[in-house]
Amino acid sequence: MTPDLDVHLSGIRAGDAQAFAAWLVAAEPTLRRGLRSFARQVDVEAVLQEAFLRTWEVAPRFQPDGKANGLVRLTQTIARNLAISEVRRHAREVAVDPEILAAGQDAQLRYEPEPPDPLLRETIQGCREKLPPQPGRVLSARLEAGGAVADATLAERLSLRKDTFLRNLSRARKLLLECLQRAGVDLAKGLA
Amino acid sequence: MTPDEELPLIEEVAGAFRPRDPRTLASHPAWHDLSPSGREAAYELSVRMRRLEAALDPQGQSATVKAVLARIARS
Numbered sequence: 001m002t003p004d005l006d007v008h009l010s011g012i013r014a015g016d017a018q019a020f021a022a023w024l025v026a027a028e029p030t031l032r033r034g035l036r037s038f039a040r041q042v043d044v045e046a047v048l049q050e051a052f053l054r055t056w057e058v059a060p061r062f063q064p065d066g067k068a069n070g071l072v073r074l075t076q077t078i079a080r081n082l083a084i085s086e087v088r089r090h091a092r093e094v095a096v097d098p099e100i101l102a103a104g105q106d107a108q109l110r111y112e113p114e115p116p117d118p119l120l121r122e123t124i125q126g127c128r129e130k131l132p133p134q135p136g137r138v139l140s141a142r143l144e145a146g147g148a149v150a151d152a153t154l155a156e157r158l159s160l161r162k163d164t165f166l167r168n169l170s171r172a173r174k175l176l177l178e179c180l181q182r183a184g185v186d187l188a189k190g191l192a
Numbered sequence: 193m194t195p196d197e198e199l200p201l202i203e204e205v206a207g208a209f210r211p212r213d214p215r216t217l218a219s220h221p222a223w224h225d226l227s228p229s230g231r232e233a234a235y236e237l238s239v240r241m242r243r244l245e246a247a248l249d250p251q252g253q254s255a256t257v258k259a260v261l262a263r264i265a266r267s
Contacts (some may be wrong), residue, residue, distance in 0.1 A: 151203075177240070
């Protein structure tokens with residue numbers, strides 16, 4: 001059964017960032033998946049973050065329609081409109097497929113609630129500890145930055161060239177995913 | 193650009209960091225340099241990375257969630 005994420009709505013409307021955080025954790029995977037068809041045309045990460053920020057701004061004035069997941073549906077519309085806007089802005093650079101403009105509206109909102117899994121976290125930590133020193137340091141720097149620091153800055157802090165930083169990150173990620181697969185963990189499972 | 197040359201760009205775009213620009217949508221500069229298939233690869237990698245980040249965080253917050261919350265806290 002799909003949970004109704006509007007349980008967080010009263011807190012979000014009151015400006016409670018923790019309520020918004022709980023809503024973001026649950027809503028992000030579905031909303032990202034809904035933008036998959038735009039991946040060749042727009043920077044989905046940028047669209048998604050901007051849609052979340054706009055949702056936070058308009059949430060105090062949001063009037064639910066009585067159906068479940070009203071705020072997710074609102075964010076989905078914001079994200080889709082942003083994506084279409086970007087596609088049109090770049091229309092001179094890439095061919096625009098009308099089907100892409102019609103996509104991205106996932107009428108069947110699906111959530112796979114993923115409560116914190118201590119065993120999975122332990123498995124990932126175990127794989128991280130097996131990484132060679134340099135890729136391990138680079139991956140840690142990226143994870144600890146929490147999306148707030150540019151890779152060029154992270155590289156500089158580790159006295160690395162950005163290209164070297166990114167190639168080590170790639171190596172770390174491949175080794176980590178291979179280790180997780182050997183442990184029976186597939187991070188892409190259920191995301192198709 | 194060869195696939196090997198594109199690899200660092202894919203890694204960079206798959207991250208959650210995005211520059212701030214109040215005038216326009218803040219796409220990552222490296223995203224514009226990617227081929228269409230590179231952009232798709234970056235998207236697919238971002239899905240896995242966000243899941244990894246969320247799994248490692250005690251509150252289940254991915255780097256995207258943290259980046260958004262940080263921006264809200266600053267505003």
